[in-house]
Amino acid sequence: MSMHAQFRRRYRLDETPVPFTLNGVAETGRRGDTVLTAILSVSGRLRQSEFTGEDRAGFCLIGACQDCYVRLANGGRVRACSTALEPGMAFITDLDAMAEAAHE
Amino acid sequence: MSRRLSVDVAIIGGGLVGSSAALAMRKAGLSVALVDKGYCGAQASGVNYGGVRRQGRPPEQLPLSQRAHRIWPQLKAMIGIDAEYVRSGHLKLARTEKDFAKLETYAETVRDYGLGLELVAGSGFAERFPWLSAKAVGASLCPEDGHANPRLVAPAFARAAERAGVTVLEQTPVREVTATGNGFAILAGDGVEIRCRQLVNSAGAWSDRFAAQFGEAVPLTRIYPSMVVTEPLPLRLPMSMGEQGGSFYGRQVARGNYVMGGGRGLPLGDPDYSRPSVTAASSVMQRAIALFPHLAHAQVIRFWSGTEAEMPDGNPVIGPSETTSGLFHAYGFCGAGFQTAPAVGEVLAELVTEGRSTTPIQAFSIGRFRKVAVETAASL
Amino acid sequence: MSEPLQPVIVGAGPAGIRATERLVRAGLRPIVLDEGQRAGGQIYRRPLIDDGRSYRSRYGSEAGKAQSLHQAFEALLPQIDYRPETLVWNISAPERGNQLDVLSSGVHRQIDFSQLILCTGATDRVLPFSGWTTPGVYTLGASQTTLKAQGCTVGDRVVFMGSGPLLYLVAWQYMKAGARVEAVLDTAPFTSKRHLLSLAVHAPRIVALGLFYGLQLQLAGVKIRYAVRPQAVLGKSQVEGLRFRRRALTGDLVETIRCDALAYGFALRPETQLADLAGCRFRFDERDRTWLPERDAFGRTSRRDVYVAGDGSGIAGADAAEISGELAAAALLQDIGHEAADATRLVATREAILRQRDILERAFPFPDDWFETVPDETTLCRCEEITIAEGRRAIASGSITEINRLKALSRVGMGRCQGRMCSAAATELLSGACATSAGEVGRLRAQAPVKPIPLGFGTDVETEVRT
Secondary structure (H helix, E strand, O other): OOOOOOOOOOOOOOOEEEEEOOOOOEEEEEEEHHHHHHOOOOOOOEEOOOOOOOEEEOOOOOOOOOEEEEEEEEOOOOHHHOOOOOOOOOEEOOOOHHHHHHHH | OOEEEEEEEEEEEEOOHHHHHHHHHHHHHOOOEEEEEOOOOOHHHHOOOOOEEEOOOHHHHHHHHHHHHHHHHHHHHHOOOOOEEEEEEHHHEEEHHHHHHHHHHHHOHHHHHHHOOOEOOOOOHHHHHHOOOOOOOEEEEEOOOOEEOHHHHHHHHHHHHHHHHOOOEEOOOOOEEOOOOOOEEEEEEEOOOEEEEEEEEEEHHHHHHHHHHHHOOOEEEEEOOEEEEEEEOOOOOOOOEEOOOOOOOEEEOOOOOOOEEEEEEEEEOOOEEEEEOOHHHHHHHHHHHHHHHHHHEEEEEEOOOOEEEEEEEEOOOOEEEOOOEEEEEEEEOOOOOOOOHHHHHHHHHHHHOOOOOOOOHHHHHHHHHHHHHHHHHOOO | OOOOOOOOOOOOOOHHHHHHHHHEEEEEEEEOOOOOOOOOOOHHHHHHHHOOOOOHHHHHHHHHHHHHHHHHHHHHHHHHHEOOOEEEEEEOOOHOOOOOEEEEEOOEEEEEOOOOEEEEEEEEEEEEEOOOOOEEEEEHHHHHHHHHHHOOEEEEEEEEEEHHHHHHHHHHHHHHOOOOEEEEEEEEEHHHHHHHOOOOOHHHHHHHHHHHHHHHHHHHHEEEOEEEEEEEEOOOOOOOEEEEEEEEEOOEEEEEEEEEEEEEEEOEEOOHHHHHHHHOEEEEEOOOOOOEEOOOOOEEEOOOOOOEEEHEEEEEEHHHHHHHHHHHHHHHHHOOOOOOOOOOHHHHHHHHHHHHHHHHHHHOOOOOOHHHHHOOEEEEEEEOOOHHHHHHHHHHHHOOHHHHHHHHHHHOOOOOOOOOOEEEEEEHHHHHHOOOHHHHOOOOOOOOOOOOEEEHHOEEEOEOOOO
């Protein structure tokens, strides 16, 4: 089943593009995006939960629910709703990709 | 709510000692009331690290510890849950040659108790424990030591005791206890009166108060753990960890959280309450990063503390009162009572039914503080 | 002479900004610590960069207030020590001095305060239902923040559900932004809206705006349903729709609506963890159905030198937050010997707003029968992924009557969010199981760190003391 972008941009459509990668694939956000906006504008999930492996895509979006931590390719993690997107950021949002990264 | 009870044994304090004693006594056919000022297992039994560890204990504790070692695998049958008990192994690290020498000496000292200690050092060390940074000189492994979830064990013992017929009275602080000549009379909570032939004082950090009432002042002080818990992380740390010459200890639970401690928390104005210390927690966190490089990006999601009782010689008080017939003490486990407690429960049951323990407990006699108590009284 | 003053304000929303302004006017130079990248709080949240929208377009009827608040704060900047993107994660207990543990850009600092004003705000109050963790389900506040601060909608075809004035406002804002609003599902019965009639006397503007949003939604053909209880989110890895039940004259009806996002909430819950760590005494508030730090009319707490303001001291909305921020600062100033001639007037204004909130609460009541229909396998705690069944089992097998005991034995509220998203639900579940009131089961004790902190943070500690 294909995953569609969760968010729909309504403003800042012509803002400067900001390149990032998602599970190794090149994507483009906009200047002024949070990490969460950038990812959910091209995808439908941010992470998979620890215990059931269910997809998650954030919930409160104001830094309270702690449900939007996104894994960076360098092993770090950021709370997506409160972190500004920076050019060149590399995100991993599915467990298979994470497992591969862990083997390296 | 007024209520009158007459039982063979009353137990003050529903920690792991009191709860397991209640169950053991009930199984021996006695009628038992278990009384706690709050909830069973909510103090030291519930807020400790959860180490089920024999390694590192002084030799005089090992017979008791070995007895407990045989009880832990039977929890499921005894209390209905395994309480996440695992025999993961306990690895005690030495950072220096000197510390490693101490581990060697300890292994030699306790050789006859059957802990199965294995000393690991030299070239094989890094390969054996790849999840550790290579800064340790060596370590002592106790393969059958492990850990369990402290929040679950004592409450499950209390509930099992209740199912077996023990009267469990929570939220029922003991207000007054007196010897009546042929037993004891207790006033507790909101109008609860208990008559009993025998009495167990297992009130943890609150035990000294009851002991003093029977003329047995003990030099009990309070200590407060300072614990740090990470978010759930991929399983990587297979053993419970400790250090020779350092205060860090840590384990990873089955759900992935790292539970780590070291140093002490701080009491609040009311010494029944405490907080983790930021200084202690920071040290724990820094040590964790040094030991486990894979935690570099981990997040800490909570701290915790609690109230534990400590005795000056590092050993608990276990055994009959020296002033009052029918009274038994069991407290002061110095932050290390979790593993031994279920055996202490059985020992207490033996004491009340047969008047003697099949496991040696002489080293824990309250009499060892008699001199101290007299001196303290004289200095007042 | 006493020690130099170093007042600290936590939070730069409506309450924090007005408190700051008042202190500066009296000649003080407060430290202002805020988690946000830009001041304004949540209701008047600003985008990371200017996106060409006017205040009118972004904040609607509240544009004037937003602009005035933002401008006020800009003007204060030269006279304050403002630290954005700064998390206050611990406060020392009263007997251990006046110290905050603060994390900013990965550096841990300890900051002394002479007085502290906590303006910690609120988050959406949520309850669990089948599928509430599915990607595409957000809080109402989340959906609004996304539009305001990021210029996005959380989906193309959105359903709004819950109880509270925000419900109709956000639905209308989404419609204006070009999203398709598939339905507005009010969990309160239509008859509860009769209370708005009495509100119209005291606050005609609020009622007029509410009617305007509702009418415009209806004119646009948006389905509006009352007395709704959700049954299940459709879709596994993303929201595909919602099945719900609603009470009608003819009996219960079950309907299904297709959508790609769902935003819901039941008014707000206060952020009180820092007040708790500060050792402030708490009381149970029947209207907010939660525990709040005890405060006097000004915002003084039971701890000397600690003040509370805004929604973090009781849900009353942004207008009341501005006044209570000013009041808390006035109280602080009074306590160090300043005059506050306007204090009585401010107290009266705040209390008038509180009375309006009482009526609003009746018009948008909390669904207190929620757990009668939520299936047992539903997730209760989204951090630890504990189900309602597991919560119920723990309650029954452990004879649990107190919420911290429930946490200890079931892990509910023990995860990353520290109960922010599940404590309302856990309270309802436990009080329901014990057949007591919500106030009887106690409150989750706050623990440091109040939000996650990096394990590696401790390597770099800077201490800032009063000099």
